[in-house]
Amino acid sequence: MTLSSSSSNTTSDALAAFYDEAAQLLGDANVSRDHLTGNVKDQAGRDVYGDPFSAQDVNQPAGAVRPATVEEVQAIVKLANKHRVALWTVSRGKNLGYGGSGPVNGGVTVVLDLHRMNKIIEINEEYCYAIVEPGVSFFDLYEEIQRRELKLWPSVPAIGWGSVLGNTTDRGFGYTPNGEHSENQCGMEVVLPNGDLLRTGSGAMEDNKSWALYKGGFGPSFDGLFFQSNYGIVTKLGIQMTPAPEAYATIEIDVPREEDLVPLTATLSDLMRRSIILNSSSLANIFRIALTSRVPEVHARLAQYMKPGSFVPDDVLEEIRVEQKWGFWRSYFALYSSVEMLPGIIKTVQRAFSHIKGVNIVIREFAGEPGHYLSAPKDVGEEEIPHNGIPTIMPLGILNSRGGPGGAHTCFSPVIPPSGRELYDWYLTAKQRITDAKFDFFADFHVYPRYVVGIALVIYRLEEENGIYDLLDHLLHDGAQQGFFEYRTHVRYMDTVASKLKFNNSAHMRFATLLKDTLDPNGILSPGKSGVWNSEVVRATKALKAAAL
Structure with missing residues (x-):
């Protein structure tokens, strides 16, 4: 038995109430009460949510919501806490080969689809960086660079229709000298599980001029907490690029x-x-x-x-x-x-x-x-x-x-x-x-x-x-x-890979669970992402496994 099979406390009434309030906030057109419509279309014109490379429903979501602003994301997170509805965050849902927009915990999880948040906040040619929202694809960034005739070569992965932000926070990579995207990320804006808003690194200071230039900031660095994790929803990200060569x-x-x-x-x-x-x-x-x-x-x-x-x-x-x-x-x-x-x-x-x-x-x-x-x-x-x-x-x-x-x-x-x-x-x-x-x-x-x-x-x-x-x-x-x-x-x-991290009685995963319990006590953000669950889920699964012996 996997952790996901014993992790949901969401009721159908709670889910219906969540959809109703989300529709009031976002409009009916931006709430999907099933998985069948609303996703970014694929090459065949399909807009279904889930794993496009599976005929099974194990990772099929219950539906989706599509906010367009940071404020809407914050409001959706607060609604999810109110109704105890789990959200699975995707930027554009194009993580093909790894599950697409499908959540770990299928059937009861609602996709938080950020593809409508598609603003390029800034492109700086002199210092070779951009600040983007989750819905900005590699095509979007490249085309804007060409439109402005900037002397920049952005790093892109093998397939360019995915999200710059999503690929980076999942430790994806491309092919220019700045191709290790997670290493060339600098500065994040993050909606936390309680709806609060955090900026990392130099962005912790209002109007700081080095947010996308100096990653360290002052004091503890938090950027790494939001790679491949479920501790927050990244709504803006700085990415550094390669200057065009001679x-x-x-x-x-x-x-x-x-x-x-x-x-x-x-x-x-x-x-x-x-x-x-x-x-x-x-x-x-x-x-x-x-x-x-x-x-x-x-x-x-x-x-x-x-x-x-x-x-x-x-x-x-x-x-x-x-x-x-x-x-x-x-x-x-x-x-x-x-x-x-x-x-x-x-x-x-x-x-x-x-x-x-x-x-x-x-x-x-x-x-x-x-x-x-x-x-x-x-x-x-x-x-x-x-x-x-x-x-x-x-x-x-x-x-x-x-x-x-x-x-x-x-x-x-x-x-x-x-x-x-x-x-x-x-x-x-x-x-x-x-x-x-x-x-x-x-x-x-x-x-x-x-x-x-x-x-x-x-x-x-x-x-x-x-x-x-x-x-x-x-x-x-x-x-x-x-x-x-x-x-x-x-x-x-994800649970299987996480189970291999056994050093010191699985200290890594015990610490990850402690952070999850502290930051997201209701377990609403991407439950099971990278094998990270709240402790009550871990305990319940262990009890079920013991009972089955």
Whole structure:
């Protein structure tokens, strides 16, 4: 039994009363009394709330409310406390692969949908930052930068329709030198569980000029409390961006052997620690390289195997690799510099990877001119990997690759040391698990100076959903045995990942529960987010488990 199955005290009468009062506050059009309408539309025009990649109702919400201002959020929080109605906060609800807008505790939780809060409060070109509300998407921010002709390259994730604020507070990432979004966040405004309003860091002082510049503030720092948590509702966030460079180059490095993952990863992370490479490098395996290629005959060969109960065999992938002269692994990253520096940095990169036998380096260079800063859309153009900050939704096309339209995906995303050795050992275990379950291993690894996020993306059809959950159970167990846990996870597995944090009799989760009880005694904000519940829920679940023995 999970904690979520024993956590709700909401009655149907209380829920009805909450909806009625919320409608008086927000208008009927901004209150959904079921999960069927009101969400930000997807590519197919659907506006249903919940997990778009599930045919089950485990994480299906009871309904939704859509405030447009901070004051409305505060009022909704007070209503939720009054009626003891749980709220599940989403910014735009596009956390695909991790549950979308679905809450941990389905059936009784109301989605607090913030997509109508879509103001860009400020963009500062000189200091390279923006302050945004939750409903601002990566497309919105990019398009406003282009409209003003600002010399800024904002970091965007692989799929750009999500929320800048939501992605950042869930520790998401992008591809420019400011791509670690949680590290480049500076300043928050937060509605607390009692409806009070907090500003973090320098924002604690009224009209402070450094709110989006100096994160530390004075005294205790609170920003970290609101990442992947249920201690408050972030309504404004400062995000720092990359200035447009004079010179720029994108680099792809192919290595031919599976075991070359070790020196490839080690060299990348070393160059990042030395500040030669400034942005995160992503790593693809031969399956991903083939699937995302623009070679029709390759797609046709993959399609023979990409269907329920099947996966593309290694020998077929090796034949494709040799025929197309691709690597088994491919690294994607970029270089950002002055005109004078770029040639030297390129030579350094070429020298660093020359020790890997059979390495192939492809460089696309934009040399620029001294004193002229490159325009991403005019001078570079849209890229497969958005190193220049131009958002895209093109990667969604891979969902239709496993037997036609209507596919889904999930991710297992452990954090691993960056030597390459640990990553390779984990990869071999995870690959075996995934292929044993009759799925394909799609590598979406992200290398940072001191860690790797080893995302294993798995494409599936909804009729294979139960098999996916069995697979994730195994991957979570294996990862824990190897000493790794996920940097974020699907809502179904938040309790499971949290249960692995066992140091000192689970001191981390005991402290998280203490904070929850103190800040949110009624348990109204996103119950179960990241495995954090009020103590009464924890106690009730333990009692139910004991009674079942």
